Amino acid sequence: MEINDSDKSLTRRQEKNLLKAANAVARSEFANPQREGCPDSETLSLLARRRRSLAESADLIDHIGTCSPCFIEYSRSRAAYKRRIRISYALASAAAVVILSLVIARSLHMPGGHPSPTLKEIARSPVQGDRVTELVLDLRMKGVSRSDTPDQQGNEIPPRLPRTRLSLSIQLPIGSEDGIYDVALISPAGKSMLETRGEAKLHNFVEVLPLDVNLADLAQGMYQLRLRRLQTQWISFSILLE
Numbered sequence: 626m627e628i629n630d631s632d633k634s635l636t637r638r639q640e641k642n643l644l645k646a647a648n649a650v651a652r653s654e655f656a657n658p659q660r661e662g663c664p665d666s667e668t669l670s671l672l673a674r675r676r677r678s679l680a681e682s683a684d685l686i687d688h689i690g691t692c693s694p695c696f697i698e699y700s701r702s703r704a705a706y707k708r709r710i711r712i713s714y715a716l717a718s719a720a721a722v723v724i725l726s727l728v729i730a731r732s733l734h735m736p737g738g739h740p741s742p743t744l745k746e747i748a749r750s751p752v753q754g755d756r757v758t759e760l761v762l763d764l765r766m767k768g769v770s771r772s773d774t775p776d777q778q779g780n781e782i783p784p785r786l787p788r789t790r791l792s793l794s795i796q797l798p799i800g801s802e803d804g805i806y807d808v809a810l811i812s813p814a815g816k817s818m819l820e821t822r823g824e825a826k827l828h829n830f831v832e833v834l835p836l837d838v839n840l841a842d843l844a845q846g847m848y849q850l851r852l853r854r855l856q857t858q859w860i861s862f863s864i865l866l867e
Contacts, residue, residue: 655693662688663695673702714799717830718765757837759792764862765799765831783847783863788840797825797832797852804854806834810864811849818843825854840866 657663664685672682672689689695762784786793797806803826810819825834834852845867853859 655691655696657692657694660694663692664688666698669695669699670702673699674706713830718799721763722766757790757792758787759794760786761794761796762786763796765796783865785865785867786840788843788845788866790839790841791837793836793838795825795834795836795852797834798860801825801832802854803827803832807851807853807855808834808836809851809859810838810840810843811851811861812844813846813848818848 668685669689672685689699764784803824805822805824808819808821808823809817812818819838819840821836821838823834823836825832827833843866846865848864848866850862850864851859852862
């Protein structure tokens with residue numbers, strides 16, 4: 626059965642409350658050596674991997690919090706699942722680096738010295754008489770600096786964006802989570818030139834934040850793109866508008 630987003634919306638809150646309240650005592654204070662009333666291992670594994678609807682699992686969650694054997698088994702399954710997710714992220718990122726390296730090497734050896742078209746530009750399409758450029762902005766492997774510290778991206782070449790109307794898909798840094806994100810574009814003088822908000826979701830092991838922005842009226846130059854998930858600290862990336 627496919628689980629919709631509403632079933633997952635309280636996942637972190639429920640797990641945090643469960644672990645915080647039960648971890649100190651659940652491993653030893655609720656012995657149940659005969660496993661009376663316990664669900665089978667497959668049911669615990671499905672919940673740990675969020676393949677079981679949380680809305681239908683209230684009784685199961687209550688049982689886990691008051692049964693030491695089930696709590697221990699659930700915790701192990703959940704930890705193993707998170708490790709697999711982290712490994713998948715790492716493998717996907719490594720594959721992206723290899724592909725990008727091959728594309729760059731190929732562009733440098735093209736006849737006439739003309740580089741191949743950028744992978745980040747997907748398509749151009751007319752919208753209400755204007756032209757909107759669809760771009761992918763890949764920030765997964767970019768250096769990050771906090772908004773209250775000096776830029777630490779060093780000699781890394783910043784991403785470039787055209788000064789036009791954009792349908793932008795921002796691939797967020799590895800480790801980012803689903804949620805609502807605030808976005809701001811800061812000028813070299815420190816002035817906020819653009820503020821917007823969007824919802825990031827996981828697509829093929831990559832957190833993607835879609836945004837529609839209009840950069841046509843901005844001047845050329847280096848800007849700071851600032852992102853933050855609600856209630857978290859800003860992170861900043863250098864962006865060149867041209």
